[in-house]
Amino acid sequence: MKLQKQLVIFDHCIACSTCSSVSPTVFGLNTTGTSAMILSQPMNELVEKKSIEAMRSCPVHAIGVK
Numbered sequence: 001m002k003l004q005k006q007l008v009i010f011d012h013c014i015a016c017s018t019c020s021s022v023s024p025t026v027f028g029l030n031t032t033g034t035s036a037m038i039l040s041q042p043m044n045e046l047v048e049k050k051s052i053e054a055m056r057s058c059p060v061h062a063i064g065v066k
């Protein structure tokens, strides 16, 4: 799977930090710790692969592309 669009976090994120553990350059928690946020979009294939892994690891499927 190749990401050609922008990663987004949906409102139902439960702030479990799984995504930021898997791909810390792309995902982080917001300042209030209530939701994940995108720190930067993947800029190379390795980071993109980790981002897809993070997306698949999200327990509530709160990471998508648009």
Ligand code: SF4
Pocket (backbone or CB within 6 Å): 009, 012, 013, 014, 015, 016, 017, 018, 019, 020, 027, 035, 036, 057, 058, 059, 060, 061, 062, 063
């Ligand atoms: S893995 Fe999913 S639920 Fe957990 S912080 Fe990331 S987007 Fe939110």
